[in-house]
Amino acid sequence: EVQLVESGGGLVQPGGSLRLSCAASGFSFSIYWMSWVRQAPGKGLEWVANINQDGSYYYYADSMKGRFTISRDNAKNSLYLQMNSVRAEDTAVYYCAGGDNADYWGQGSLVTVSS
Amino acid sequence: QAVVTQEPSLTVSPGGTVTLTCGSSTGAVTSGHYPYWFQQKPGQAPRTLIYDTTNKHSWTPARFSGSLLGGKAALTLSGAQPEDEAEYYCLLTYSGPWVFGGGTKLTVL
Numbered sequence: 001e002v003q004l005v006e007s008g009g010g011l012v013q014p015g016g017s018l019r020l021s022c023a024a025s026g027f028s029f030s031i032y033w034m035s036w037v038r039q040a041p042g043k044g045l046e047w048v049a050n051i052n053q054d055g056s057y058y059y060y061a062d063s064m065k066g067r068f069t070i071s072r073d074n075a076k077n078s079l080y081l082q083m084n085s086v087r088a089e090d091t092a093v094y095y096c097a098g099g100d101n102a103d104y105w106g107q108g109s110l111v112t113v114s115s
Numbered sequence: 116q117a118v119v120t121q122e123p124s125l126t127v128s129p130g131g132t133v134t135l136t137c138g139s140s141t142g143a144v145t146s147g148h149y150p151y152w153f154q155q156k157p158g159q160a161p162r163t164l165i166y167d168t169t170n171k172h173s174w175t176p177a178r179f180s181g182s183l184l185g186g187k188a189a190l191t192l193s194g195a196q197p198e199d200e201a202e203y204y205c206l207l208t209y210s211g212p213w214v215f216g217g218g219t220k221l222t223v224l
Contacts, residue, residue: 035213037161045153045161045204047213059211062116101166102151102206108160 002026002104004096009109012086020109022079022096027104030074034098036081039108040091048081048094086113117141119207121216126224127195135219136187137205143186144207150188151206152181155218161204165190195223 008020020036036048049070051058058070069082079096093108118140127133137150144150152165163172165181168188178194188205200223205216 037215044202044218045155045206045215047206047215050211050213057211059213061212095160097161101170101172102153102163103172105160105162 002099004098004104004106006094006096006106006109009094009111011112011114012083013115014087014113016086016113018083018086018111020081020083020094020096020111022081022106024077024079024096024098024104027099029077029098032098032100034070034072034079034096035102036070036079037095037097038090038092039095040089043092046092051079083111086111088113116212117207117209117214119205119214119216121203121205121219123217124220124222126222127192127199129195129197129223131195132191132193133195133221134184135190135192135203135205135221136184137189137207137216138187139207139214141209144183144188146183148188148207148209150181150183151208152179152188152190153204153206154201155204156201164203192221197223199223 003025005023012018035050049060051070067085071080091113095108097105120138153161155161164175169181180191182189203219
């Protein structure tokens, strides 16, 4: 069974940092691009970042550049999102997604930025 | 980054047909944008219905189809069912970066 399980979410103060993880199982993680997508409460989906199979190429949404870093560890079948200098508007459920054609999605991890 | 536009809301009668569209601020949507369509129901993660304009996953009901229509990507639902009531998002790729549309809330009524 394919699973993507996000973890690491929670409450963080403005200006703080947080690292999200996504554990993959049931498919060949290392051969696929992976992505992070977020959804603010009551809002639509927003793409955050993509990373290629070996981590050598990545793309970020403009609002995340310089603050967020996507990475992966294929030996651990894991995807990561390092979030720095977080703002209130970063409050959202963060999903990891991947597979041949965005086939697989996790259930999401809630990040709340508040003092 | 580009802006991707969708109808904010649409209503379809049970058994009816409806077409959702997805436009790009950069011009016509082409197969090179590899259009995706996702379905999301309240409290659930998104689920991919259509990829690369027209392709379906094994779990995509046959009543859904994707196409290019008048310079936009389109998702057509033929024979709407009550369980199709959901939010639908399109996604376009721009040689690496992705951009989601704002979503279409589809009501089956």
